[in-house]
Amino acid sequence: MKSNIFQNSKDVFLDTVNAKDYVQLDRVSTIYQALKDSVKKPLKMILLYGKPGTGKSMFLMKLYHDLSASQKVYIYQTPILDESEFYKTLAKDLFNVKYKGELNFTQFMLIVDENLIDETPLVLLDEAQLYSNPLMEKIRLLSDTRKVKFLITLHKTEKEDLIAKEHFQTRIWESIELENASSAELKIYIQKKLMKANCFDSANMFQNKSVNLIHKLTKGNYRDTNKLLYTLFDIYSWYDENNPSKINKNTISNKIIEMSAIHTGLIND
Amino acid sequence: MINVHELERRWNRYKIKSYIPHATIVVSILVIFTLVFSLFTSKEDIVIPPQEIQKELVSVQERTSLAKTGHEENLSVKSEKTEAVAQESVVEKKETQQVEPAKVYAQVKVPSKEKIYLTPSLNFMKNINSEAFPYYENDPSAEEDTLSESESNSNEKTITPEKKIVAEAEQERQVPEIKKTSINIKRQDTQEDIRHVIKRFKKSHNPALSLFVAKKYYELGDYHKSYNYALMTNEINNNIEASWIIFAKSLVKLNEKEMAIKTLTQYIDHSNSHQAKLLLDEIRSGKFK
Numbered sequence: 001m002k003s004n005i006f007q008n009s010k011d012v013f014l015d016t017v018n019a020k021d022y023v024q025l026d027r028v029s030t031i032y033q034a035l036k037d038s039v040k041k042p043l044k045m046i047l048l049y050g051k052p053g054t055g056k057s058m059f060l061m062k063l064y065h066d067l068s069a070s071q072k073v074y075i076y077q078t079p080i081l082d083e084s085e086f087y088k089t090l091a092k093d094l095f096n097v098k099y100k101g102e103l104n105f106t107q108f109m110l111i112v113d114e115n116l117i118d119e120t121p122l123v124l125l126d127e128a129q130l131y132s133n134p135l136m137e138k139i140r141l142l143s144d145t146r147k148v149k150f151l152i153t154l155h156k157t158e159k160e161d162l163i164a165k166e167h168f169q170t171r172i173w174e175s176i177e178l179e180n181a182s183s184a185e186l187k188i189y190i191q192k193k194l195m196k197a198n199c200f201d202s203a204n205m206f207q208n209k210s211v212n213l214i215h216k217l218t219k220g221n222y223r224d225t226n227k228l229l230y231t232l233f234d235i236y237s238w239y240d241e242n243n244p245s246k247i248n249k250n251t252i253s254n255k256i257i258e259m260s261a262i263h264t265g266l267i268n269d
Numbered sequence: 270m271i272n273v274h275e276l277e278r279r280w281n282r283y284k285i286k287s288y289i290p291h292a293t294i295v296v297s298i299l300v301i302f303t304l305v306f307s308l309f310t311s312k313e314d315i316v317i318p319p320q321e322i323q324k325e326l327v328s329v330q331e332r333t334s335l336a337k338t339g340h341e342e343n344l345s346v347k348s349e350k351t352e353a354v355a356q357e358s359v360v361e362k363k364e365t366q367q368v369e370p371a372k373v374y375a376q377v378k379v380p381s382k383e384k385i386y387l388t389p390s391l392n393f394m395k396n397i398n399s400e401a402f403p404y405y406e407n408d409p410s411a412e413e414d415t416l417s418e419s420e421s422n423s424n425e426k427t428i429t430p431e432k433k434i435v436a437e438a439e440q441e442r443q444v445p446e447i448k449k450t451s452i453n454i455k456r457q458d459t460q461e462d463i464r465h466v467i468k469r470f471k472k473s474h475n476p477a478l479s480l481f482v483a484k485k486y487y488e489l490g491d492y493h494k495s496y497n498y499a500l501m502t503n504e505i506n507n508n509i510e511a512s513w514i515i516f517a518k519s520l521v522k523l524n525e526k527e528m529a530i531k532t533l534t535q536y537i538d539h540s541n542s543h544q545a546k547l548l549l550d551e552i553r554s555g556k557f558k
Contacts, residue, residue: 234271239273255280258283259276262276263276267283269282269286
């Protein structure tokens with residue numbers, strides 16, 4: 001049954017965005033609380049940004065999961081790039097208005113005015129860097145009416161910085177940056193994740209030395225860590241089935257960490 | 270499914286690659302260390318420990334003493350031969366002369382078990398020899414003269430002081446090796462000798478040569494000339510005792526007793542020479558006339 005443990009551990013690190021998989025870390029918890037407080041404030045637009053794999057999507061999903069019970073929250077994980085389609089989707093979801101044919105910004109604003117509701121809906125837009133500049137401008141105008149509140153996430157790259165400067169610099173009331181995990185945070189992240197799935201033996205295998213090496217390889221990036229550990233437990237599963245004498249089940253082998261890194265492309269051999 | 274074997278192979282390759290910079294650093298450090306160490310040790314090699322120097326000195330001294338012994342033996346043999354020269358043929362003498370240096374050389378070489386000792390080059394000796402007495406070697410007739418003359422007892426008396434003078438003159442020059450060559454001098458052609466020596470003196474202004482000439486002239490009874498050459502010698506070097514003595518003796522012979530006494534007194538004041546004192550006493554007492 002040992003092989004099942006490694007198999008289960010492997011599945012823990014499947015790169016999925018699921019609010020249930022969200023791991024509460026001290027720093028992240030603080031940021032999350034700050035974000036929750038911001039949402040309650042009458043702010044027009046909130047920006048959540050950070051490097052790819054720092055947990056923005058997971059953050060957004062967790063927020064949606066937590067707020068959906070208490071307020072009107074709408075999440076769009078995949079950007080709706082067509083402008084008309086974007087307005088139509090919003091009209092349908094926010095105001096339950098089904099519009100046939102092309103819907104432009106002016107028509108959408110009329111729908112918003114006609115369907116005023118007491119509670120300001122919160123729209124969560126993931127991967128906002130993919131929206132076109134004119135559409136971003138419309139989103140900004142829409143948020144200025146205070147009839148819809150937006151929380152958008154952006155990748156923090158030079159290009160996205162430029163977008164942020166051009167469109168949101170003076171309009172964003174709150175911006176929160178997500179960063180990569182430190183080595184200690186990464187250890188907690190890995191162990192909490194494994195323990196959530198009842199993989200206690202696997203969780204205990206992660207000593208500081210192993211976590212430091214993982215942190216060195218992934219630079220604390222959650223997505224890279226997930227990928228690396230998924231491969232790591234895949235390799236452990238293989239050894240457990242084919243050559244169990246070659247693995248030590250008390251600690252994670254640096255060799256297997258490095259093999260995983262080679263496989264995932266974190267190390268160039 | 271992951272191909273773990275392939276992954277292990279790639280991991281091995283990665284490990285080897287990752288060790289290359291470390292290995293390079295270690296190897297370069299080792300190379301540098303070795304170079305520095307070798308340089309250091311080579312420097313140490315150059316610095317000979319004091320014991321080694323002492324050893325070498327001792328061995329050199331041994332060799333020198335051995336050479337001296339050989340030389341002295343040589344000298345004694347030669348002097349014996351000089352005494353017995355009337356009974357020996359010229360051929361025998363030549364043989365002796367040829368054999369003896371070899372003998373000396375053999376004696377020097379026997380104790381020298383060390384291979385690396387440097388021996389002084391004696392090439393310069395050849396020059397000195399040729400410079401000092403070129404006519405002795407180039408005049409075989411003179412040698413015959415010597416032999417014929419040495420047969421007569423009366424002439425043998427003149428040989429001894431002549432040898433003495435030459436030895437003294439060479440001592441003044443502080444070239445002890447000259448003695449080696451001076452041993453075989455048995456020439457009687459005093460005027461010719463003097464002429465040669467004067468010629469050389471005019472070139473070199475060596476006080477030893479002028480003293481030699483002064484002594485020669487004194488012996489020949491030419492006191493004016495002996496006085497002059499002694500004076501010249503004193504002018505060049507006023508610390509040569511023999512020169513002052515010849516000078517004083519010449520003055521006495523030239524009936525300048527007071528002048529001789531005065532000169533000697535001054536010289537004695539200056540040098541405190543024992544021989545000069547003796548001569549002064551002899552002059553004063555009238556023993557020396």
